Amino acid sequence: MPDTSSHDRLIEPQHQADLLLYRLYRIHITAGRLVVHMCESEFGITRREWRILSFLAEREGALSSQLAEHAMLDRARTSRTLTTLASKKLVVRQPKPSDRREVNVFLTDEGRRLYGAIYPRVAAINRELVSGLTAAQRQQLDTMVDALQAQASRMVAAAPEAPLPQDGGE
Secondary structure, X not given: OOOOOOOOOOOOOOOHHHOHHHHHHHHHHHHHHHHHHHHHHHHOOOHHHHHHHHHHHHOOOEEHHHHHHHHOOOHHHHHHHHHHHHHOOOEEEEEEOOEEEEEEEEEOHHHHHHHXXXXXXXXXXXXXXXXXXXXXXXXXXXXXXXXXXXXXXXXXXXXXXXXXXXXXXX
């Protein structure tokens, strides 16, 4: 049975290092360095570009506004990222015939090839990160992450004035 007399640092953090958001951020930055290094040094794309490419691989033809929402970037930053990806010939933008202000975005063959080269390596980094956990711990963590995301979404919905981070959390 766990020691219930010990301090619950998740509910009553005493230091920055006790804050859940800070702890998650450190995991993201620490392990994410491997993804950033691989994307930048081997494939010539940024993490932001990778996020947009990976979303498109799952949802071809998404609207640029949907990409912004999913990537948690403002529309202007998403538009600039799409312009860069288009200049690298990794995506194409097609205005909707019914409303030319809305643009559907598609991967090019080169974009699909790049995604196919990167995704298995990102998945391997993910696999290695959680490899120190048992199957039961991974299932628990998965359930807890879903619960935390749902709570975070409820918190943001209750405070709609909360803007997106300017850097998309990077």
